[in-house]
Structure formats: C-alpha cells, structure tokens
Amino acid sequence: MNEKTKTRSELKREAIIEAAKSAFKEYGVQATSMDKLAEIAQVSKRTVYNHFSSKEELVMYLVSDLWQKAVANVAFDYQIDTPLNEQLLTWVNYEINLICTQEYLDLSRVAIGHLFYNLSALQKEMEKLAGQTTSLQQWLKDANEHGQLSIDDIEYASFQLHSLIEGCCFWPQLTGCKPLLTEQEKKFVADETVQMFLARYQTTK
C-alpha cells in the first residue's frame, strides 16, 4: 500500500487540494470561501492556511500544476512513409481529445474565470501552454521541406489549425453555449479540419 507511507500531513494536504479542485470547478474561485473549502476538505481552516499561506497561492498552485499536467507534451514526428492526411489526422485527434475533456474545460474555466481581471497572470499561464505548439510546428516545417506542404507562414498556419479545432471544441463549451462533443462529432470535426487545412496547404503532385 502506497497509502500507508503517507504522513497525516500529506493526507490533509491532498484532501485540501481535492476539495479546492472540486469546489473551484463547481462554484468558481470567487464563490468558494476558505471556510467552505475547509469544511469540504474535512479539515480545519487553520490547517488550510498552514499548507497554503493564502487563497491566491492555493489557486495558482492548482492552476499551474493541473494545467501543466493536462498538457503533457506528446511526441509528434514527421514520417516520410505515412500519408500526410493520416499523420495530420492523428495529431488533430489527439488535440481534440485533449481539449474536449470535461477536466480540461473545467480547469480552463477556473483559470480564466479567476484570472480574467489579472490579465498579466493569465497571459503567463497561456504562454506556458503555447510552448507545446512547437511539436506541431516542427512537423509542418518538415512536411514543408519534403515538399508535401506549401506554407509560407508556419506559425500562422499552426494557429489556423488550432483555431479550427478550438472554435468548435473549446470556446463554445467554455462559455457554456454548447455541450461536449460526442465521439461522432469529434470525428466529423477532425475530418473536416484536416480536409480544410490540406485543401489550403497540400501541394498538388
């Protein structure tokens, strides 16, 4: 049992983190008081403050940590012997499946809701996320150099790809206007996205 090795302090800390996660998701940061949080975590308020010196520290710990986890980078390398649309579809599917998660959406909502009037902090977090773009950009570059794509502005093209995906799978859900995509809808979006992108940039042999 790994559980047994945890000290009481560690267990309490985890309870606090779990409670914060679920409460922030459900009510938002603003509407979750530290008293309420302590109650949910079954822990005294003083203990919360022993682990996190302020509410802000707790929030930022969660946002940074969880967002980072959610976006663990995957390798995505250009393969000369696999059809282009197949490779791209793989990437798009991966991206959709990441973004179309209740977990990811909830978290983004917490972060954005909280950081909306602290734009510099929001900006910093977003930049961390932007880092993961590179593996796609490298792929585009490689495909470009092999003459399979014809892209002038790789950064912009990768942005377009993200826009096509996020415009369907992220922003509408984030603002609560649409429900999570079904598997069927995901497939549709993935196919259409790849088709549009390649229609624009694939070279005609």
Next chain:
Amino acid sequence: MNEKTKTRSELKREAIIEAAKSAFKEYGVQATSMDKLAEIAQVSKRTVYNHFSSKEELVMYLVSDLWQKAVANVAFDYQIDTPLNEQLLTWVNYEINLICTQEYLDLSRVAIGHLFYNLSALQKEMEKLAGQTTSLQQWLKDANEHGQLSIDDIEYASFQLHSLIEGCCFWPQLTGCKPLLTEQEKKFVADETVQMFLARYQTTK
C-alpha cells in the same frame, strides 16, 4: 441644443451609465462597488438606486444594450456578377473590423467576466449574437445553389469561417495574450481566411 432639453434626471442617468461603462471596463463588475460608481458619476448612491434598482439590473442593462448596439446587423447579399472571393473578403473584413475593436473587446470582457459563473445568462446573450450569423449562412446557401461553392454542412462551414477569424482576432485579445491587430495584420488574416475557406469549398470550374 439638444442638451438643454434634457431634464436633470436624464443627465444624472446618463452620468451613471457612462460611469458604469468606464468603470466596468476598467475594473470589472465585481471590483466596482456601487459607492465607487456613484463617486465616479458625481452622483449620490441613492440616485444610482433610484435609476437602477440593483447592481445586477445596471449590469444587464449595459451588457444587453451595448452589445446589441455593437452588433447591428448588416445586409450581405449574394451577387451573381461579383467574384466570389471579393464578396467573401468584404464579409470577412466587415467581421474583422467589428471584432477587432477595443469597444467590442472591452464589452465582451465585461460580459464574459461577469457572466462566467452564470452560464445560462451568458448563453442567452451569446445566442442573441449568434442571430447575426444568418446573413452569412444565406450567402453561403445562395453561392452553393449557384454552383460556386460546394458545401454539405452550411452551418458548420460558417462556423469554420468564424473560428478562423475569432481564433486570431478575438480570443487571444480577449484573454489579453495579444494586442489588437494592426491594419496590416487584419488584411493578412482576411486574405488568408478567404483563401483557406475557398481552397476547401470553392468549386473548380
């Protein structure tokens, strides 16, 4: 002088609305107290409450009214004798110029920031906005019927177009990650958007 005809009461009301607009934009709804607002408007707090029975009423008045104003619908009709890319570019430019306004962004930030944890209200406001999609959809339909475009799912295609634009001109700016686009950048985005869209859907004669 139109000003002279305004009663004192009307002048006060306008002062309140102006103050609310600017304060909400600058600090957000949450961080603007009614005391502060009254002070900015140079009006007693009681007067604020005489005009708007609650803070919420004031907020919703502004959000509805101003957002509505910002999105006054324009006619956009299919013309058989004008090149397709030119027509589409006109629409895209119009859309970009609407969305890329400080006014529109500020307002959206107020609305979204305020309504983030009141998703059903946010949803309602967003739906009002969605109404204006129709003129684009009608255009797509007409172009489709004239055999100039080949679109199966018109609603989705119009969504893609919006995504391509908003992914560049709205969301990054809303979250404070990027500055407003320059005229040059707007032009670039408009051209690229039209090109990608037509690469996907324009029929090859």
Next chain:
DNA sequence: TTTAAATTACACTAGGCAGTTTACTTAGTA
C-alpha cells in the same frame, strides 16, 4: 512514556459591499 509537530475549534480582527433610511436641499414649474 515522553516529546514535538501537526491539527483543531473557535473567537476575533479588519475590512468590504449591497442596499436602506433619514433629514435636508435643490431645481423647475404652475
């Protein structure tokens, strides 16, 4: 069994905010 660190309950500080009440003043109008 002793010890030290962590946890707890709970009272408390200090401040913020929405909205109300009251007694008084101003401005336009009949």
Next chain:
DNA sequence: TACTAAGTAAACTGCCTAGTGTAATTTAAA
C-alpha cells in the same frame, strides 16, 4: 412664490470574507 419631484450626504444594517491568535488535543515516532 409656493409646491413638488428629484437629488444629496452620511450614517446604518446585515452579511460575508480573508486571514490570525491561541489554547487544547491528537498523532507518530523515539
């Protein structure tokens, strides 16, 4: 000029929240 509708200042209610101080209790380990 007198009346009335509106505005004003300032104190006040009632509620909520972040964060602290402390004395007593629990826990785990030496």
